[in-house]
Amino acid sequence: MSARKIVITSGKGGVGKTTTTANLGATLAKRGHRVILIDADIGLRNLDLVLGLEKRIVFDLVEVAEGRCQLRQALIKDKRFESLSILPAAQTRDKDAVSEQQFADIVDQAAQVADFVLIDCPAGIEAGFRNAVAGAQEAIVVTTPEVSAIRDADRVVGKLTERGMPMRLIVNRLRPEMVRTGDMLSVEDVREILSIDLLGIVPDDEEIIDTTNRGEPIVLDETNRLRTIYDKIARRLEGETIAFTSFDQQGFLGRLFGALKAG
Amino acid sequence: MHVLKQPHDDGSEPNPDARAGDIPAKLGRAIVITSGKGGVGKTTTTANLGTALAARGARVALVDADVGLRNLDIVLGLESRVKYHVLDVLDEQVTLDEALVRDKHNETLFLLAAAQSREKDEVDTQKMRDMIHALRERFDYVLIDCPAGIELGFKNAVAGAQEAIVVCTPEVSAVRDVDRVVGLLGNAFRPQLIVNRLRPAMVKKGKMLSVEDVNAILRLPLLGVIADEPEIIITTNKGEPLARSRDGATASAYHAIAARIAGEDVPAPAPEEAKESFFGKLGSIFGGKR
Secondary structure, X not given: OOOEEEEXXXXXXXXXXXXXXXXXXXXXXXXXXXXXXXXXXXXXXXXXXHOOOHHHOOOOHHHHHOOOOOHHHHOEEOOOOXXXXXXXXXXXXXXXXXXXXXXXXXXXXXXXXXXEEEEEOOOOOOHHHHHHHHOOXXXXXXXXXXXXXHXXXXXXXXXXXXXXXXXXXXXXXXXXXXXXXXXXXXXXXXXXXXXXXXXXXXXXXXXXXXXXXXXXXXXXXXXXXXXXXXXXXXXXXXXXXXXXXOXXXXXXXXXXXXXXXXX | OOOOOOOOOOOOOOOOOOOOOOOOOOOOEEEEEEOOOOOOOHHHHHHHHHHHHHHXXXXXXXXXXXXXXXXXXXXOOOXXXXXXXXXXXXXXXXXXXXXXXXXXXXXXXXXXXXXXXXOHHHOOHXXXXXXXXXXXXXXXXXXXXXXXXXXXXXXXXXXOOOEEEEEEOOOHXXXXXXXXXXXXXXXXXXXXXXXXXXXXXXXXXXXOOOHHHHHHHHOOOEEEEEEOOHHHHHHHXXXXXXXXXXXXXXXXXXXXXXXXXXXOOOOOOOOOOOOOOOHHHHHHHHHOOO
């Protein structure tokens, strides 16, 4: 059985790609899968920080690509999850230090020793994006319920469609109370525009900022509701059908058509 | 044909008395709004500072450098008026006049939109530099909204600028990215800092970096601090920059920053004190980086 190779992308920056990669990766590992997370943001890496592994970096992705070390030497094991490791990006190199082919080769190598390879894509749709997508077989598109984020996601969905890549959507940082007051787009609104299948809805949580700063993925916190939410996302990725949590909200389009279940 | 100048060698300052219709006697200031990390508020900052500077009577051009992922038009509520874009100008398909879109509310505020269905590598850096120079001949301020990342889009956005405003949120990852960008910019751009999306209540609880924490690492002149307010999301979705009004703390903060950019001696907002500092954590990241 070969591994699932999934790129986490968005177009717009700051919508939560890295946080999603870290928490989803940690959750999949907790569920017993062997997981490798690859930071494709060469020059602006952050996945190491979000997982609190920045001090343990010895080699990076560019050094693997250049054949200066083995993949297994560059992988950092996250001791909290046993079967989770990350391949950090180089911090002082440019995105064009690695070719699409080299990137795809590294993803394939990782896939030989993992069940899930999650690729944390940089913002934008330049060379860094093309690299991150090169080795993936499926995509998770992360967006926030904001007009600008959705426009960027739409552009990315178009690019992934051109490649024939299957993709699913995570709506991140939803604030149900703002949706209720009509000040934020609802999940149906977002889905209606992007028209791709929904993988998960993650509410905005103040704690994310703190846990990210501390390098402790929020799914480590047994009391946090996001733990359950990421668990459901992981199970949906595994193929389970799980109903979406109702945040008791109907958006503009939802009100209009009345039929779709609220996120 | 003008000769391109290095940043600041002309020593030009904008004419603070310039009014609509006036042609500035000297070259305007080209300022790139950048951050490295995406989603920290570059576009929102550009729209609001442009609005606030124009409210002072200055002639302002906002340039969206995010070819392929433009958003400045949405944030300004001008998306349905955009006909031409930066690449049309660079390709000499249209003149600057044809491509500049006047703001609905501010006579002296103009947008030059990015192309949505083109790629960043279609931008010729030298032509971009020339175009920004041409804008500086006609505007007091040219604010360039930089894309996320440090790839070609960043390099082109920076090409014609003489100054930089870096936007950073109080997050370790944003600080790290900004630190990298400041390193790439070097001293020539005299980068100044806006700390965006501060939540003072979280800072007090020790759950968010304080302005001091952020600037202990970055050590940049502080231009201003903007609090995290739901209104920002609302006004951004609606295409109505907060700074169109002067009401409320956030709108006032943008107007204060605009005044500081214009050279007025307005104090920067007093940064919040953090009870528990993240400095140890930050030190380990930045001290030990390879």
